[in-house]
Amino acid sequence: MNGLESIPAWAALPTAFLLILGGTIVVVGAMGLMRLPNFYQRIHGPAITVTLGAGCLLIASMIYFTVLKSRPVIHELIITLFVLMTAPVVAMLIMRAAIYRDLRAGKGESGVTDGGVYRLPEQEE
Amino acid sequence: MSALLGFAIMFAFACVVIAMVFCTVRLLIGPSAQDRVLALDTLWMCAMLLALMMGIRHGSQIYFEAAMLIALVGFASTVALAKFLMRGEIIE
Numbered sequence: 001m002n003g004l005e006s007i008p009a010w011a012a013l014p015t016a017f018l019l020i021l022g023g024t025i026v027v028v029g030a031m032g033l034m035r036l037p038n039f040y041q042r043i044h045g046p047a048i049t050v051t052l053g054a055g056c057l058l059i060a061s062m063i064y065f066t067v068l069k070s071r072p073v074i075h076e077l078i079i080t081l082f083v084l085m086t087a088p089v090v091a092m093l094i095m096r097a098a099i100y101r102d103l104r105a106g107k108g109e110s111g112v113t114d115g116g117v118y119r120l121p122e123q124e125e
Numbered sequence: 126m127s128a129l130l131g132f133a134i135m136f137a138f139a140c141v142v143i144a145m146v147f148c149t150v151r152l153l154i155g156p157s158a159q160d161r162v163l164a165l166d167t168l169w170m171c172a173m174l175l176a177l178m179m180g181i182r183h184g185s186q187i188y189f190e191a192a193m194l195i196a197l198v199g200f201a202s203t204v205a206l207a208k209f210l211m212r213g214e215i216i217e
Contacts, residue, residue: 046163
């Protein structure tokens, strides 16, 4: 069943706004993942996809179902909390693996030494 | 007003699908293994959002559980892959 007609205007406007905003942010994040030049810049793209984009879409879903069912429907908060908790963990694990692999392989051109924090093994005296 | 909402839902649908296409491009051309793992993680997140959009479009709560399962399995698989890249084995 499709309940689009039973949504009043005061709820349809913020839902539509959040859906359009969230969709645009998701596309921008994925475009960053595709187009940025090296891995350590690329990892910033999905970060806005999974926090701001997914957050907007989940809040839109919450407003929509709350109005549609005429009762508070907030269990999308579980997904929001889970995604917000796990996104930094995942980013840190992938980043550490990437730094370890680039340092071991001696790939200075991959951008691993750009910040001046890590050095390739042969540069240390 | 329902026309605006219908357009917004279809717009968000199309955006998530385009994002999945971008992630697939990075998954295929990614020069290193960590690029592919990152693209796969973003692909899981986009699949979760796609299930959620499907739920809004059909006005049904059943898709919520699917979205949550996709988020859980995506987290577990990405952690396992990152651990594998780091150490060469998953359970030591």
